[in-house]
Amino acid sequence: MSDTSILTRTEAAERHRLLDVRTVRLDLDLTRGREVFGSTTVIRFACTTPGAATYVDVKPAALHRVLLNGRELDVTALRDGRFPLTDLAADNELTVEADMAYSHTGEGMHRFTDPADGEDYAYTQSFLDDGPRVFASFDQPDLKARYTVSVTAPQQWTVVGNSLGRQTSPGRWEFDPTPAISSYLLAVVAGPLHSVRAEHDGIPLGLHCRRSLAAHLDADADELLEITRQGFDHYHRVFRHRYPFDSYDQCFVPEFNAGAMENPGCVTLRDEYVFRSAVTDTRREERAMVVIHEMAHMWFGDLVTMKWWDDLWLNESFAEYMAYSVTAASTRFTGAWTGFAADRKPWGYDADQRPSTHPVAPETVEDTSQALQNFDGISYAKGAAALRQLVAWLGEETFLAGVNDYFDAHAFGNATLDDLLRSLTTASGRDVHAWADRWLRTSGVDTLRVTDGRIEHTSADGALRPHQLTAGHYRRTADGALELAERVPLDLPGHLLGDLPGDGAVPLDPPADGTELTLLNDTDLSYVKIRLDPASWRTARSSLGAVPEELARAVLWGAARDQVRDGELAPGEYLRLVADHLPGETSVHLVDAVLSFARDFVADCAVPPAERPAALAELARVCRTLLRRTEGEPDRTGLRLVAVRGVIATAADENGAAELRDWLAAGTVPGGPELDPDLRWQLLARLCVLGAAGEPEIAAELAADPSDTSEQGAARCRAALPDQAAKEAAWQALFHGELSNYLAAATAKGLWQPEQAELLDDLTTRYFKELGPAAARRGPALARVLTTAAFPAFAATDRTVRAAEACLADPDLTVATRRGLVDQLDTLRRAARARALTGQ
């Protein structure tokens, strides 16, 4: 959007000094058709310097009227999303009437027509700086206000907001005033919703989704409500403040960009979390964690809000840490930390080793566009891992005492990292500031390497972070398995206590006789890369699957993954590990994560094209072994589902295609599971890639189930067809069309296929020419799609690396495009390096 204003930190501080926002009345009219909605905002605010000037943020389709203290202002004064206000009084009333445009990118007020039944839905995403696309606002986190919202909607619609609301006349909804909240947290969800209502501990609970998903939400409502209750009980046990809002609605909404958004009392979640097809238990665990994560934000983020976006980590790292620890402690998903090790931390490690890395808590974030880029693996995964280290150091009770003190001091207000560190220092009597300087103000991952009985502690930036962790010593049992002989706690001070003498190496007590494998960080308590001594690595290669605890195996798989990405382990060696140890693996977390990496990075990008068929065949054999192992074992449905998906994804020749066609015709995998929509579309997509299915099959599948899932499946299939016309159509839609965010992602997923390299050669070149203008035209959310799913990652050659570098030299790239490209280029270089390793 060309009218997007970018708020800087300096401007925000200036406006904060000047204004005290008291109340906002917001009236929305959702009955003005499918293009625009009406928005009237009345803001009452005080000004510390009467006579001064400021501006209000508003990004309308048409600005109808602006009244300041009864004075009619000229609406043509609007510039780049800012409307100037001059000659302020001590007390002011501002009225802004506008038509706002619905979006299809998940930003502002997103409107969606459900292809299943033609019903329309609308929901807001005000996050960061998209609130002014819905209502006029002094849009920055530290100008909190009480909001009173009313909405006019079609009569058969339900409207959900941040506070309790009711229909006062047909189609007219009025909501109670909220406590003081930040503008980026204001939310409205509307449409012919299906709702499930309940109550817990005096809090009204609601679950909502679009009507076509009603049966699926009903099927899972008990599970969702149980997790919600467990979350509230846990938080009420550990936090002194009770839940600070009057109700708790969780709205599952279509085409949502993030996992979920923590709007007070009105959480929005992507409605893929209303499962329409069979899912693994790990996917249910992920959903539980999202629920618990958003609940943590009700305190951390909503009750106490960061003053400026540089403390974004305060929100996200804390919620993420709580999500894992509360899910593991208080729900049935007791293995949540394995998921953290296998699925989540790699996101942080990868981000932290790229040129775009930044401290968890950056000293300054200059503006909102910069803030959006920090929404990455560092703010979430690394930040949560760092907090886990902090808890290991302080003890949980002390940590919570500090956090409660912080809530007491800043409830319904704003705070900074310094405020939190002060509370934690008071509670613990320790120098938490020094700890934060090492962990939160620096970038990069430490490496711990066992060499000659010592632990070599190094890092790229030379700033050694302190680590609380364990070392596991494993020995061989009589029957050839491995068992834990001893686990020792280690306290590596890093530079926490000042500069270390010498090379930073720490002696490791000699392990007991017979130790064959010494594994640092074997309980995955810390955030660190580990390298084994040569003898232990030999044991890991031969016996990884025999290591008794799944968390320790996750750490070993993580070390292997690292070494491939760092160019220290050839892709073929990694695939051998997979072939040797994955068929016997019992952890769904591990099988899923290892197979994904082996397929997406190793087979698709890091092995030379000539060797790819052999790599796929190897992975297919692993998946088939898993399939055989899980036949008739209903308790392993999770593993079986992963294996089935693996067989589909690795089918490569005529025999493979014939088998998939048989499954599709029979409607089931022999021995189960039956094919549900997700599996059917995945199957068809693979057949399209291989040229073994085409438009007739796609059209038939779409006609049988005309849902949005099917529309996305069809878009992906059509883009995957191995012919020039299909590729060109996908290209035009992605780079020159108006696809919604989800249809764009689906199209992008179909477009690039390693087996179609020749056909795609020209498009790889075009990508770098057309990316910049397309991403600028469609805004940050689509820029993310265009630089992730739509990036030609499989073309890991020097030529693509050079083309990406040349593209980065373009000064006109938007912040989001540049960041996406820098990150992809890093992965591309790593893949190219891994290919070279194979060639040696």
Ligand SMILES: [Zn+2]
């Ligand atoms: Zn969050």
